Amino acid sequence: MSRGDLTDEEWVMLEPLLPVSGNRCGRWRSHRQVINGIIHRLSTGAQWRERPQRFGPWQTVHKRHLPWSADGTWDRLVQHVQAVADATGGIDWDINIDSTSVRAHQHAAGAPKHSSLVSSNPSKNGEARGEPGTVASGEPARSVGESGAAGEAHGRSRGGLTTKLHLSGDGKCRPLSLLITSGQRADCTQFESVMDKIRVPRLGQGRPRRTPANVGADKAYSNRQIRFYLRQRGIRHVIPEQKGHKAAWLPRGGRGGRPPGFDRDRYKYRHTVERAIGKLKQFRAVATRYDKRGYVYLGTATAGTLFIWLRS
Known part of the structure; x- marks a missing residue:
C-alpha cells in the first residue's frame, strides 16, 4: 500500500489543493514527482539523500x-479526503482513542534549543495549558524558553528519546486526528486535544462535523474530567473504570453516585484504533522518528494518514 506512487485518481483528488507551482525563479518541480519521493521516504525510512534519482x-x-x-x-x-469519504457515508463515527510510543533515532536529536518558530494558534492544545512538548498538526513546536528535548516533543526514557503519538481512529481503522507529545506524557492529558482536532468539512454548505456518535477508550482515560467533558458534549462513551476509582466510591454507598455504564459489546471494537496505529506504523518513517523538529515529524505522520485514507 505505502510504496506505490500516486495513481491518476489519487492525483486528480490532490492536485487542486496543492500550492501553485511557480515562482520568480522559474517553475517548481512537479508536485506529483515530489509527493512520490515523500511516499518513498515514508515507506522506507531512508535518508533524504538516499532517494532514487527518479x-x-x-x-x-x-x-x-x-x-x-x-x-x-x-x-x-x-x-479534504475525509470530507469526500463522509459525503458518501464512508466514515464510521464510532471512534476510539489511544496512543503509541515511538522510539526516536539518534539522528532525531540535536534540534536547536531556541527557535523563532512559535505556534501561531496555540489554543486548545497542550501548550496553551502550560504543557511543553505538545505539537498539534500545522503548528510548529514552541521551543522558546524550553529545553530542546521538551520543545520538540522528545521524552527521556531508559532506552533514549521517545515521542508519543496520540490519535483517534474511526470504525474502519483510519486515523481521524492526531498530535504528538513527549514520550512520558500521560494519555489522559491529551484526550480533549485529540477530540478537539476532529474536524471533517462538508463538501457543500454546513459546518464541519466534530462530534462522533460514540467514543471508546481504555482505562488510561478513566477519570471524571474526561467523562464530564463527554457528557457536556452529549457524546456516549465506553471507558472501563479503574479498580482504584471503584474502591473510592463503593464504600460511600448512595453518596458515591451512580457508577458509569459500560457496554462490553461496544468495547470489543476498541481494536479498530489499535489497527489504525498498526497501519500508520507500516510507514517506517513514522514507526521510528528520524526528524529533529517536532512539527516535521508530525507532518510525516499526517502524510502517512493521508495515504491511508487515499488507499483505504
Whole structure:
C-alpha cells in the first residue's frame, strides 16, 4: 500500500489543493514527482539523500515537505479526503482513542534549543495549558524558553528519546486526528486535544462535523474530567473504570453516585484504533522518528494518514 506512487485518481483528488507551482525563479518541480519521493521516504525510512534519482533532487523533496508540515498543507489534504469519504457515508463515527510510543533515532536529536518558530494558534492544545512538548498538526513546536528535548516533543526514557503519538481512529481503522507529545506524557492529558482536532468539512454548505456518535477508550482515560467533558458534549462513551476509582466510591454507598455504564459489546471494537496505529506504523518513517523538529515529524505522520485514507 505505502510504496506505490500516486495513481491518476489519487492525483486528480490532490492536485487542486496543492500550492501553485511557480515562482520568480522559474517553475517548481512537479508536485506529483515530489509527493512520490515523500511516499518513498515514508515507506522506507531512508535518508533524504538516499532517494532514487527518479524523484528529482533530494533537496527539493525535503524542502517541499518542511513548509507543508508547518503551514498545514498536509492537514488540508487529509481533511479534504475525509470530507469526500463522509459525503458518501464512508466514515464510521464510532471512534476510539489511544496512543503509541515511538522510539526516536539518534539522528532525531540535536534540534536547536531556541527557535523563532512559535505556534501561531496555540489554543486548545497542550501548550496553551502550560504543557511543553505538545505539537498539534500545522503548528510548529514552541521551543522558546524550553529545553530542546521538551520543545520538540522528545521524552527521556531508559532506552533514549521517545515521542508519543496520540490519535483517534474511526470504525474502519483510519486515523481521524492526531498530535504528538513527549514520550512520558500521560494519555489522559491529551484526550480533549485529540477530540478537539476532529474536524471533517462538508463538501457543500454546513459546518464541519466534530462530534462522533460514540467514543471508546481504555482505562488510561478513566477519570471524571474526561467523562464530564463527554457528557457536556452529549457524546456516549465506553471507558472501563479503574479498580482504584471503584474502591473510592463503593464504600460511600448512595453518596458515591451512580457508577458509569459500560457496554462490553461496544468495547470489543476498541481494536479498530489499535489497527489504525498498526497501519500508520507500516510507514517506517513514522514507526521510528528520524526528524529533529517536532512539527516535521508530525507532518510525516499526517502524510502517512493521508495515504491511508487515499488507499483505504
